[in-house]
Amino acid sequence: MQTIGLIGGLSWESSAAYYEGLNKGVQQRLGGLTSAKIVLVSVDLAEVTALQHADDWDAVAAILVEAARGAERAGADFLLLASTTIHRVYDQVAAAVSIPVVHLADLMAQRLQQAGIGTVGFIGTKFTMEDTFFAERIAEAGIDVNLPDPIHLDTLDSIVYDELVFRTVTASSRKRVLTIIDELTDAGAEGVIFGASELSLLIRPTDLDVPILDVITVHVEDALDRALA
Known part of the structure; x- marks a missing residue:
């Protein structure tokens, strides 16, 4: 079994879901007392978010590069960036380590093509x-990727950062997100990507008539395939 490197803390709630998914997946595939070999390096979401708002992506990259190198030194065979937003600095991170860094967008594209x-x-x-x-x-x-109307962006951001990262789930936010998804499907979307992993706390697959591609599920399943190949 290979060792999975995970850069987390973005948020810690989603990192916990990654950790649970990886360990449950290994146990389901191998049975017994088996668990995943994981190197987790957790960064400070507040620090990273402040730098994002300041548009200082070089500083964000420096934090992630340090974390990635730490995971590599600790024995990780490949690396996951446990946040869609952090893929903004994917190239800098991938260039800084000698182990593979899995790009989540590539996995999503493969899943969509297969479906x-x-x-x-x-x-x-x-x-x-x-x-x-x-x-x-x-x-x-x-x-083709359909994005929400710009009028919804602040609402979605607030739901993620002010509610879901604290595991606050409200009926009003659920209704708002479902309305946004309805607009996307009315415009021709045959499925929906949850680009913020915390959204899976709010919306379940049974809530929609089209498939949901949750970033954690896709990332975890690919990592298990790699680790156990």
Whole structure:
């Protein structure tokens, strides 16, 4: 079994879901008392978020590079960036280590192609919807990516950062997100990517008539395949 490197803390709630998913997945596949070999380096979400708001992505990259090098030194065989937004500095991180760094957008594109989905809706934090680096990488695989109307961006950002990272789930926020998703599907989306992993706390697959691609599920399943290959 290979050792999975995980850069977490972005938020710690989603990192806990990664940790649980990886360990449950190994146990389901191998049985008995088996658990995943994981190197987790957790950074400070408050520090990283402040730098994002200051548009200081070089400083964000420096934090993530240090974390990635720490995971590599600790024995990680490959690395996951446990945040869609942090993929904004993927190139800097990948260049700083000698182990593979898995790009989540590439995994999403593969899943969409396998499912025969040609148009997908994408919702996440304001950073990932305004700076379309993540959606553009998926689009390079020939998939149309529908983004929410700009009037919804602040609402989605507030729901993620002011509520869901603290595990606060409200009926009003759930209704708002479902309305945004309805707009995306009405515009032709055949599935929806939850680009902020915390959104899975709010919306369940049974709530929608189209498939949900949750970033944690896709990331974890690929990591298990790699670690146990």
